[in-house]
Amino acid sequence: MLRPMTTTDPAARAAPPNEPDPAPDFADVSGLLPRRGYVLAFIVFIVALVLVFTAWRVARDREQRSAQVEFIGRTAQVTELLQQRLVNFELVARGGVSLFASVQRPTAAQWKAYVEGMNLQRRFPSTLGLGFTGYVPQRLLVQLQNEWRDAGYGLLTVRPFGQREVYGPILYLEPRTAANVEVIGYDMFSEPVRHAAMEAALESGQARLSGKIDLLQDKHDGLRSTGLLLVLPVYLGGGRPLSPSLRRAEMQGWVYVPFRLQTFVDTSLAEGHKDLRFRIFDESGGGNALLFETPGVKPRQPAAFLHKTTFEVYGRTWRIEYESAPIEQAVPRMEGLRNMFALGIFTALLLYGIALVLAHTESRARQIAMRMTEDFRRSEARFRSAMQYSAIGKALLDSEGRIVDANPALAAIVGLSRAQLLDQRFDGLLEDEETDAHAQNEERNEEDGVHRATRRLRRQHGVARQVQLTYSPVPGKVGQDITGLVQVEDVTERLRAEARVHALNRTLEARVALRTRELSQANQELEAFAYSVSHDLRAPLRAIDGFSRILGEKYADRLDESGRGYLARVRKAASRMGDLIDALLKMSRLTRSELKHENVDLSRIAGEVVEELRVGEPQRAVEVRIAPGLQVVGDASLLRNLLGNLLGNAWKFTRDRDPATIEFGLADTPGGGREFFVRDNGTGFPQAYVDKLFRPFQRLHSVEDFAGHGIGLASVKRIVERHGGTIRAEGSEGEGAAFYFTLPGGGHGG
Template sequence: MLSGLLPRGGYLFALAVLLGSLALVFATWQNARERELHAAELEFVGKTDEVVDLIRQRLVNYELVTRGGAALFASVARPTPRQWQAYVEGMQIGERFPAMLGLGFAGYVSGGGLGELQLEWRDAGYGILDVRPHGRRPFYGPILYLEPRTIANVQAVGFDMYSEATRQAAMQAAAESGEARMTGSVHLIQDAAEKKTGLLLYLPVYRGGDRPASVAARRESLQGWVYVPFRLDPFLAAALGSTAYRDARFRVYDITGGAEELLFTTAIASGEEAPAFQHSTTVESYGRQWRVEFDSPPESLAAPKLQGLQNMLGLGLFASLLMYGLAWMLARTEGRAQAIATRMTEEYRRSELRFRVAMQYSAIGKALLDSEGRIVEANPALAAIVGQSPDVLAGSRFDALFEDDDTDTRTTRRFVATDEQGVYRSTRRLHREGGVPRHAQLTFAPVPGNIDQDIAGLVQVEDVTERVRAEARVHALNRTLEARVALRTRELSLANQELEAFAYTISHDLRAPLRAIDGFSRILFERYAGAVDEHGRDYLGRVRKAAARMGELIDAMLKMSRLTRSELKLERIDLSQVATEILEEQHLADPGRVVERHIQPGLEVTGDAALLRNLMSNLLVNAWKFTRDQPAARVEVGFTDDADGGEFFVRDNGAGFSQDYVDKLFRPFQRLHSQGEFAGHGIGLASVKRIVERHGGMIRAEGREGQGATFYFTLPNPTRVE
C-alpha cells in the first residue's frame, strides 16, 4: 500500500505544514478582528456624538420657544392672559414638543410690590392671584401665565418658583447673565401625583425688551422670566425619535458644581450580555453640565462582521486540516478502493440473486422484453397464466399472446422501442391455450440490461378476469338501482298528486255540506226560533258552532299540508326583529294586558322567511295566550350557547303542561287544555315541528303545570350578533 511506501519525513513535513498553516490562520484572523472592532468602536462613538447633537438641538428649539415668548413682551409691556393664550395656541406646543408641559411667564416682584401686583391683577379682571407658598419674602417669582390651559397648568398659576432653591438658582443665573438658564432635576408642579424627572428652562425678560449692559442694571430692569417646564424622559424620546437612534442605551448625569445626580437611564433587559464598548461625553448647555455615558450593544450586534471572521477562521482551520489529511488519504485510497470494489461485486451478486428469486417465485406473471418486443425471459407465473412453458415463451413475440386489435400492439412496440422513462399500464384480452379468453392488466416499466444485453423493459401480467366480471355485475346492479329509484320517484310523485287531490276534496267537497248545515240551521233559528223552546235554540247554536269549528279545522289541516309542499326560499332572517313585531301585534290586539318581554338581540338564521314567521307566530301567540291568567306575565326569546352549537328558545311563565304528556304536544289535533280554558285548533305546534324539520332542525319542549313552558329548537347557521 502507498502508506507503507511514504518516508517518515513526509509525515513530518505534513505536520509542519499543519502547524505553519494554523499559525498563519490565527495571525490573520486576530489582525482582522482587531481592525473590525476598531472600526465598530469608531462607528459607535460617531453615533453617540450624533445623539448628543440631537439633544443639544432639541434644547435650542426649546430656547427658541422661550425667546418667542420674550419677543411678545418686547412688543407689549405686559401682554394680557388672552394675548399670551393666543400666542401659545399659535405655537402648537402639544404637537411640536410633546415633552413640553406649557409655556409660561413668572413675574419678578419685590416683597413690597406683591400687594400692588395682586390689586392690579384683580382690577384687571383676572381674578384673585393666590401666591404660594404663603409668607413674607424679599422677592417673589409667581407664575402669572401658563398655557395651554390644562387643569394642572391652571392650578400651577400663583406658585412662587423663587421660593424653591433649585429654581431660584437658575432664575438668578438667567437674570444676571441675560441668557437662558436651565435648572437641575426638580419635581414639576404638574406631576404632583407622580415622581418624574422634570426640568425648567428660564429666559429673563427686561423692561424695554433689551438686555442691559451691567449685572446691576439687569437686576434693576428685570421684569420676569419666560420659561418652559418639560419632562426629561419624553424630551429624550422626542429628540431621538428617529429609528436610527431609538435603540441607543445611555445614562445622563447632572455633574454641575461637582455633585453627581442620575437624571435618566435606559432600561436594560435582565441577563443581557455586557456591552462591547463604552463612551462618555460631557454636555455643557444653559448653565448645566451633563455627563452622558453610552453603552454599545453586545459584541455580536455592535460588530456583526465578526461572525464572518469566525467563519473565516473556521474555514482556515478546515483548510489546514484538509491539507494535513490529504497525505493520509492518499495512503489509504488504494486499500479502500479495493475494499469498495469487492463490496460492490458482492452487492451486485446479491442484487442479481434477489431479482432472480423475485422473478421465479412471484405470483404475478413477469417477462423481460427486448427492444423488438420479444420475450427474453418469463417466470412460471406468466407461463401458468398463458398455459405455456417458460421455454416456449422465450423468443416469442409478447403481442402474440393477446387477441386485441393492432392499436395496443403498436403501443407495446413503441414503448419498448423508445425506452420510455416511465410506467405504462393497459388492460387487454389474453389468449389462453385450451381455454376461454382472459383479461390481463399489463404494467410496462423500463429495465436496463447488462452491457451488450438486449433488454428494454419488464412487463407484469396480472389476471383480472374476475375483477372485470365483478365490475360488470356492479354496473348491472347500478342500472337496476337506477330503475328502482326512478320507480320510487314516480310512486312518490303519484302520492303527492293524491295528497293534492285529497286536499282539493277537503277544500271543496267537505265545505259544501258544512255550508248547508250552517245555512239551514241559521234559517231554522231565524224563522222558527219562537216555535222551539230554549233547549232547541241551544241545540241549534251548538250545531252552528260545531259547523264553524269543523270549517276552522279544515282550514288548519290544509294550511299544515301546504307546509310540506311549498318550496323553501332561503335567506338571512333576523329572528329578534320577527319576534319583536309579533309580540307588538299581540299587544296592539290586546292592549289591556301587561306582558314583560325579553328578546335577545342579534338572533340571525338562514331559512324561509314566511315559514319562520309562521313558526315564531305559533310559539309566541301560544306564550301570549297561556300567560293570560298570570298577574306578572313574562315571555322570553333567546339563544343558548353550548358545545353542540346551541338552541333557540321561547319561554313563558304561563299555564305550562305536565312533562308526562310532552310526546302529544307536536301531534296534530292533540290538546292538553280544554277548548273552554284556552281556544285553539291543536295544529299550531304540529306546524312548528314540520317547519323546523323542513329546515333540518329539531324541536323539544320542557314544562311544569302552573310554572310555564320552554320550547327549544335548532335552525341552520345560527348567529348571535353582539
C-alpha cells in the same frame, strides 16, 4: 449507587430471520480485512475503561466510608444531646422532691418561688412547667379538699368525676399560666398512660418517663403535639423507703415535668445538626409508636446512609432511626468524582478513537468495494426472488419486445410452459388492439416511462382472458440486452364483477326512480284530496250554520231551554269544524307553496309578532327578551308563520303566570352547533308526551283551558323540515316549555 455496566457482544446478536446467508466468496473476502487493528483498538479501550472505573470506584468508596463515619458520629452526638437534656429535666424534678424533703408539704407560694428561681421557660422552652400530683386514697380525698379550701386555695375539683381507689390530682403547677391553671385538679392517675408511668415510679422509687400522651395544655392553646411526662415519686421524709412494701404507705405523690417532644428536640439540637433527619419510636412493651419525625418535605432522592440506635431512657425503650441527606449532599466530593470519571471515560474514548481511525483508514477502500459487491449481489437476488415467487405474471423484454425471462405466474396465466415463452414476442400473446375493446384504457407516465393498459390475452387451448399490463423500463443491462419489464395481472373476474355491479346499480336506480315517482304522485293525490274535501265540506257546513241560525231566530219561542242549548251546541260544533277545515287548508298550503330563499331578520319578525300580541291583549304584562341580530336564509312568510305559532303558544300558555317571561335567542348545542330557541315559564307539558306535540290535531290541554286547533306545532315542524332543519321540545309540567330548532345560515348578523 453505581449501576453495573453492561456490554453487548456483536457476535451474540441474532441475524435477521429472513436475511439470506452470506455467500462463501464474501466470507473469503472478509477474512482479508486487517482485523488486528480493530482488535488492538478495542483492547486499548477496554483496558482504559477498567483503569478509570477502578480508580473511580476506590475513590468513591473511600469518600462514602468517610462520610458514613462522620454521619454515625453526628447521630451519636444527637443521641447524647437528647439524653443529657432529659437528665436536666430529672435534676429539675429532683429539686422539687428535695423541697418536699425539707418541708412535709410546701405551700403553693413556696412551690412558686422554687419554680421561678429555676427560670424554667428560659432554660427549658419545651417544658410547660413543674408540677406536683398528690397520691390520695379515696378515704383521704375529702380531707384533702378541706385542707385545700382552708389554706385559701379555693375549691379543689377532682376531674374526671367518679369514685376510684386512689386519686392523683394535680395540686401545684408553675409557672401559673392560664393553661396551667385550668389543669389543676385533673386526676392524672386515672389516665392509663400517665398511670403506668406514675405506678412504675412509685414501685421503683426512680424517675420514669411516660408514653405518648395528649397534653392538657394543648386543648387550651389549640395545639396538636406529642407530649411526654417525666415523673419522680415523693415519699414521706424525702427519701425512698428501703422496703418495697412501705413505699405505697409512705407515698405522698409525684413531681412531674410535662414537655412537648417537638420543641424538646428543636432546642436540644445544636446548629450543626439541624439538617439531620430522624424519627423516634417508643418500643416499650413490644410497641412501635412513632413519637417524633423531623418536619419538612422529605427529599425526593433516597438517603445516602441509614443508622439506627436503641437505648433505655427512664424505663422506656427508644429507637432512633437516622437518615442522611441524598448522596450528592452527604458526600460533597461525589460531584468531583463524577467529573473525574467522565474525564477518564473521555480519555479512553479518545485513545480508542485514535486507534480506530488508524485501523479504519487502512481497510476503508476494501470495505467500500466489498459492500458494493454485496449490495449488487443482494439486489440481484431480491429481484430474482420477486420474479420467481410473485403471484403476478412478470416477463423481461429485450429491445425487440421478445421475452428474455418469465416467471411461473405468467406461464400459468398464458397456459404455456416457461420454456415455450422464451424468445417469443410478447405482443404475439395479445389480441389485435383494433379488436380489443379494452385497449383504449391506457395510462402513461412520461416522467418515468411507465404505462398501463388493459388488453385481451389469448390462452393456449382456453378462453381469452382480460389482463392488466404494466410496462416499465429497466435501466442498464442485467446480464444481457434487457430493456423492459412487463407485469401481467389477470383481471377477468374483477371486470366481470364490476360489470355485474354496474348492471345492478342501473336496475336499482330505475327502481328508486319509479318508487320516487309513485310516492310523489301519491303525495300530490293526498294533497289534492285534502284540498278537495276541505272545499266540499264548506257547503254543508254553511247550510248547517245557516239553517240552525234561522231556526234559532224564528222558532226560539217554541223551543224550550234544552232545545236552545242543543241548537247552540250544533252551531258551535259547525263553527269549530270550519276552523279545523281552515287550519287543514293552511297546513296543505305549507307543503305546496314554493320556497323563496332570502336573508331574513328573525329578531325583527319576532319583535313584530310580540307587538301584535301586546295589541291584542294590552292588559297583560309579559317580559319578552329577544336576542338582537338573529338572521337566517329562508322563506320570510313561512318563517313569520313559524315564529307566530311558537311565540303565540308561549303568550297563550303564560297567561296564568305573574310575572310571565318569554325568551327568543340562539344557544350552543353539546355537539358544537347552534340552534334557535323559544322559552317560556308557562304551563309546560309532561316530557313523556313530547312526541304528540308535532302531530296534527294532537292536544295536551283541553279546549276549555286553552283555545286552539292542534295544528300550529305541526305547521312549525313542516316549515322547519322544508328549510332542512330540525326541531325538538323540552318541558316540565307547571315549569314552562322550550322549543329548539335549527335553520340554514342561522346565527348573528354581521
